[in-house]
Amino acid sequence: MTPRYAMFLALLSLLLFAGRYVSAAKCHPDDESGLLAFKSGITEDPSGFMLNWEPGTDCCHWRGITCGEGSNNRVTSIGFFSVPEDKDKYLSGTFSPLLSKVQNLESIYFQEPRNITGPFPKFVFNLPKLTQVHIENSKLSGPLPIDIGRLSQLKVLSLMGNQFSGPIPSSISNLTNLDELRLGNNLLSGPIPNGLRQLKVVYNVILEKNQLSGEIPNFWDSFSKLQYLLLSNNKFTGRIPTSLASLAPQLVNLELGNNQLSGKIPDFISNFKSLQTLDLSSNGDISKWATSSEILHSLKLARCGIKMRLEDFKSFGNGFYSYVDFSDNEISGSPVNLVNNKLYLAGFLASRNQLKFNLSDLELPMSLKYLDLSKNQVFGSVPQSVVGLEKLNLSYNRLCGKIPASKFPASAFKGNACLCGPPLPACRKHLHYVNLLYNKNHFEK
Numbered sequence: 001m002t003p004r005y006a007m008f009l010a011l012l013s014l015l016l017f018a019g020r021y022v023s024a025a026k027c028h029p030d031d032e033s034g035l036l037a038f039k040s041g042i043t044e045d046p047s048g049f050m051l052n053w054e055p056g057t058d059c060c061h062w063r064g065i066t067c068g069e070g071s072n073n074r075v076t077s078i079g080f081f082s083v084p085e086d087k088d089k090y091l092s093g094t095f096s097p098l099l100s101k102v103q104n105l106e107s108i109y110f111q112e113p114r115n116i117t118g119p120f121p122k123f124v125f126n127l128p129k130l131t132q133v134h135i136e137n138s139k140l141s142g143p144l145p146i147d148i149g150r151l152s153q154l155k156v157l158s159l160m161g162n163q164f165s166g167p168i169p170s171s172i173s174n175l176t177n178l179d180e181l182r183l184g185n186n187l188l189s190g191p192i193p194n195g196l197r198q199l200k201v202v203y204n205v206i207l208e209k210n211q212l213s214g215e216i217p218n219f220w221d222s223f224s225k226l227q228y229l230l231l232s233n234n235k236f237t238g239r240i241p242t243s244l245a246s247l248a249p250q251l252v253n254l255e256l257g258n259n260q261l262s263g264k265i266p267d268f269i270s271n272f273k274s275l276q277t278l279d280l281s282s283n284g285d286i287s288k289w290a291t292s293s294e295i296l297h298s299l300k301l302a303r304c305g306i307k308m309r310l311e312d313f314k315s316f317g318n319g320f321y322s323y324v325d326f327s328d329n330e331i332s333g334s335p336v337n338l339v340n341n342k343l344y345l346a347g348f349l350a351s352r353n354q355l356k357f358n359l360s361d362l363e364l365p366m367s368l369k370y371l372d373l374s375k376n377q378v379f380g381s382v383p384q385s386v387v388g389l390e391k392l393n394l395s396y397n398r399l400c401g402k403i404p405a406s407k408f409p410a411s412a413f414k415g416n417a418c419l420c421g422p423p424l425p426a427c428r429k430h431l432h433y434v435n436l437l438y439n440k441n442h443f444e445k
């Protein structure tokens, strides 16, 4: 080795060492030990999310970690993101309580870790700067802590898709800075606590898919920013509260479907200016607003006991509906005026009704993807235009003739008067000839 080359090597290793030293110095020892404690609580990490979480390296460069800018180079955020299709991207294990050593954490995002178990992660109580908690689609369980209201600095509390059970604690009234309360798809029970009315700046309340019961409280006049109120798939009883009317200027999505609500659907709902989805499936009576509203984009009225002729639906003159679900009612007549020329209609579902019309008269809009007319009294033949749909069900009607070549299964066509051809048995090719023979025989008698 020439002295010159040895010198070069020495310089190089000095540079490398210095570089490593400088970057290692960026990670606060508490952040490092807190994150490594979290790592050791994780028993399976098949996608290698924490592969570069190595002691002595700069934790600000670890995957999923974000640090503050400039002099404050403390860890401010942890993020793990997966999707159901990504079969190997999940985490098993539990949250280490030592994660609270990462004192400057502002946000925690765990989207679809799927297999992190354990109770509500209490370390969040010891993180004074925490404003966003997203731990969604995992297996956390047990009750929500009774003193959850101590997290009063929180802006987002999202625990969707876990197995939390028991009541929503009344101390939730102290989470007055919440923009989003997302507790959908858990096993929560009991009533909506009255204290929820203190969440005056919230724009997202998602409590769907739980076992909540009692009446939906009538306090919605204090919510000036609420855009999404999703309460469907619970066990709520009683009437639709009148104070929902005050949400008219801003509400985008109101879902009350699949509860045990009763009484009339109030007329005031027709005043909603920006409502895009209204889901009242399996609840009370339909009233006249729904038949004249021009603002709804998506109308889900499945299993509402509606008895009417479709021709009486006034609003079908406009072209705004994107999705209509009338399944399981007693609706008669023809949807031709509703469906034909509707530029935005993507889905029309009306199975199990008493629709009676010639299917050849239906002009499917280009936008249509889903058509379910099963279990009605539809007659005529199957038009070629259905071939472009994503989903089709015409079973149990009075259709006849050859089915156009398509990808749909036999169950989409069975139970009709005389449909034939794939996927059903072949059409009888010599029908005309057989008839002639019969006539001929008859004449010869």
Ligand SMILES: *[C@@H]1O[C@H](CO)[C@@H](O)[C@H](O)[C@H]1NC(C)=O
Pocket: 043, 044, 092, 093, 115
């Ligand atoms: C989930 O975690 C449990 C316990 O930690 C483990 O037994 C199980 O194999 C994990 N499941 C998957 C799909 O990784």
Ligand SMILES: *[C@@H]1O[C@H](CO)[C@@H](O)[C@H](O)[C@H]1NC(C)=O
Pocket: 147, 149, 150, 170, 171, 172, 173, 174
């Ligand atoms: C809400 O916070 C206040 C002040 O911190 C406290 O006195 C009160 O007990 C809390 N309420 C609940 C229901 O936890």
Ligand SMILES: *[C@@H]1O[C@H](CO)[C@@H](O)[C@H](O)[C@H]1NC(C)=O
Pocket: 358, 359, 360, 361, 379, 380, 381
């Ligand atoms: C349905 O309409 C088509 C086209 O107008 C017509 O040819 C056919 O005879 C009708 N079918 C029935 C059963 O009325």
Ligand SMILES: *[C@@H]1O[C@H](CO)[C@@H](O)[C@H](O)[C@H]1NC(C)=O
Pocket: 351, 374, 375, 392, 393, 394, 395, 409, 411, 412
């Ligand atoms: C069509 O509807 C019938 C009756 O509701 C059902 O049994 C069948 O599975 C459905 N088929 C398809 C392809 O959706």
